[in-house]
Amino acid sequence: MSILSINNLTLALPVNADRKHAIEDVSFTLDAGEILCIVGESGSGKSMSVNAIMGLLPEGVLPVAGTAQFDGVDLLSLDETALLKIRGKSISMIFQEPLSALNPLMRVGAQIEEVFEAHGVLSRAQRTARAIELLSDVGIPEPLMTSRAYPFQLSGGQRQRVMIAMALALEPKILIADEPTTALDVTTQAQILQLIEDLRQKHKMGVIFITHDIGVVADIADRVIVMQAGKIVESGERDEVLLHPQHPYTQALIAAVPRMASAVSGTESAETEQMKREPILEVRQLCKTFSSSSGGIFGKKRIVKAVQDVEFSLYAGETIGIVGESGSGKSSVGRCLVRLLDPTSGSVLLNGVDIASLSGEALRASRRRMQMIFQDPYSSLNPRARVDRILTEGLLAYGTPRATAIAKAKQLLNLVGLDESALNRFPHEFSGGQRQRIGIARALAFEPDIVIADEAVSALDVSVQAQVLELLGDLKKRLNLSMIFITHDLRVAAQICDRVVVMQNGTIVETGLASEVLHAPVSPYTRSLLDAIPGQLYEQALHDMKQNRNIRESNI
Structure with a gap:
């Protein structure tokens, strides 16, 4: 059963924009417990579609046609006061860059507590306890200590987990994730994707996941929408769209995905190459150490060995x-x-000069x-x-x-x-x-x-x-x-x-x-990095399809 229905939505851009509409005649539905992925390049309109749902359109961008039905109400017809009651409580959003989305002057725990305060939920003591519980739920170690930290003191993956904790604070029916893993390394990305999957199943949420990474889509999507220049050009079940794309734009997006199979081949070892010619650059025992105070006049210095004997x-x-x-x-x-x-310490020899x-x-x-x-x-x-x-x-x-x-x-x-x-x-x-x-x-x-x-x-x-x-x-x-x-x-x-x-x-x-x-x-570490790459089953499926096609053609 659909919990969200977007019907013929059109958003007009300002007069001096490069096109007339940000999105045009966009329609889709979201079911409870479903992950719907919206893919496309920058400027395709994928983020504008969900910003309209949340009432977060930039100045000058206006809905001129269509509806966004949620719980029997057209979200586009609501004023700011009515939308405030829905945001965070019924529909929540995770933004692409948590460092800019989080308040740099507030401790992490206080920002989570603010969600409850804005909706008049729980007492002050209960808010604090629930904030720590949420940080634990999203897999942050030492949640009490983390709740007292500022955003800049956390890693990118930890900040993204804080954003997820805030989004899930009031157990919404719909979670919108706008490029939440784009800038994360593969292992952190894999953890965040698994976390969203676990929370989806636990809370039976509908998830709209916006991304340009086809590998991520292959790993988590139930259904896929492909957008180009503000219009939906293809949609369907994940395997249908990814393994049998019909639209040339979808085919081009899939063809552009870098493949592990394309690793530059070599027949000579690195040692053989070194024996054949002189290097242009030699890095020897390179070290870089950072030190910072742990706080206070008499605080001990914290030493971080960022680079060791490289x-x-x-x-x-x-x-x-x-x-x-x-x-x-x-x-x-x-x-x-x-x-x-x-x-x-160490040396960096450029043609023999350090x-x-x-x-x-x-x-x-x-x-x-x-x-x-x-x-x-x-x-x-x-x-x-x-x-x-x-x-x-x-x-x-x-x-x-x-x-x-x-x-x-x-x-x-x-x-x-x-x-x-x-x-x-x-x-x-x-x-x-x-x-x-x-x-x-x-x-x-x-x-x-x-x-x-x-x-x-x-x-x-x-x-x-x-x-x-x-x-x-x-x-x-x-x-x-x-x-x-x-x-x-x-x-x-x-x-x-x-x-x-x-x-x-x-x-x-x-x-x-x-x-x-x-x-x-x-190295086991290298293997862990490789195992965390999204879309590997999909890439294998594509490889098998090509192999089968080649076998059929050779038998003709």
């Missing part, structure tokens, strides 16, 4: 992947290599040879600077004439597949994939020998992700780039890396050719 070599034209969970030390390694962090010991002008000169692409291109690009300034300010700082720098910027845009007209635009005027291309162009401005990509595609849609990975692979071949690719997604590492370094708690636990490490891992 060693690897990188060869010309090669891509090494550094993989691991959040907190494994992989990003700290990357930042030490480009000296955004100063190593505590850049870890350089300072002043010598360090400044070395940075031209090793550049970085950051995870979030929007925060790493100056929002007040046009693209021409973003691409030329580094060149100008090193004495390049302005006319030469502008000409170089135009070449860089062409290189990454953007039009020269982009020079006069600001970062916010581009899509996420386009902004990442600008970040790549900036990294290539000095024609570096090595590019370090730190989670460069983790926040992108699968189709955009595939485009950026293809671009990086093409640039690597055309420019003979060496690349260090930092990622928590082993499917992405399989797509682009020649060799893989696996890190856990600041140390390397396994290294080798990508085809060997990702298909026959030695």
Whole structure:
């Protein structure tokens, strides 16, 4: 029986928008205890659909047709006071980025208690006890201590669990999860998905799960809706949509998903390669230690060994992947290599020169040879600077004439597949994939020998992700780039890396050719990362279908 029914919903965009409607003629239902996945790229309208249900539409976006029936009431007809009674109590929502959704100035427990207070439920003592109980229910260790912590003191997975605890506080009939696992590493993602599944079964909730990750859809969905440019282009049971997609857009989304089977193959061992040529970069016994006060004037210093005795070599034209969970030390390694962090000890030899010991002008000169692409291109690009300034300010700082720098910027845009007209635009005027291309162009401005990509595609849609990975692979071949690719997604590492370094708690636990490490891992930790990858049964089903098709064709 349906507990939610969306009928012919249309949302109008402001007059100056790139299209007339955010969503158009959208209809779907949700049953009790069902998980309905809505998939599509950024801008497809999937988040707008649920924001309309919650009464959380941005300014200028208005419902102009359709209804959203819940408990016999059209949610679109309710005023803010009536919606407040429904939000959190009957329909709850988990947002994509918990750090921005949680109040940074309030302790975690107090934020959960606020849900009860807003709805006039329980006494003060009962609210506190229930908040701690909820934190325990969502699998947070030491819930009492966590309730007294601030959001920034928790990991990404813990913050997401806090958001889930808040969403479930009043045992709603419907849970809406908007990209809740996009930025999480695979093991934390697997835990969150299992938690949502367990809670769905326990409370018989209907769940609307918004994602662009087809692997996640394969693992948790009962039914699937595919959206493109504000319209539903395909819908049906999970296996029907994923294994037998009918619409070209659905087929393109599925084709863009990185596959473990695509791991770069190699016939020679890493040791043989080392004997054949000199490395361009040698990292030896690299360590980075952070220290912080535990609080108070006489508080003891807390020592965190983020990187411990890390060693690897990188060869010309090669891509090494550094993989691991959040907190494994992989990003700290990357930042030490480009000296955004100063190593505590160890050496970083770039063509025999230890850049870890350089300072002043010598360090400044070395940075031209090793550049970085950051995870979030929007925060790493100056929002007040046009693209021409973003691409030329580094060149100008090193004495390049302005006319030469502008000409170089135009070449860089062409290189990454953007039009020269982009020079006069600001970062916010581009899509996420386009902004990442600008970040790549900036990294290539000095024609570096090595590019370090730190989670460069983790926040992108699968189709955009595939485009950026293809671009990086093409640039690597055309420019003979060496690349260090930092990622928590082993499917992405399989797509682009020649060799893989696996890190856990600041140390390397396994290294080798990508085809060997990702298909026959030695370390139990690497195996646990591989086991946590979503959609493996689905990928196997696709593989079996292709095998059967090939057998049938060979018998004809």
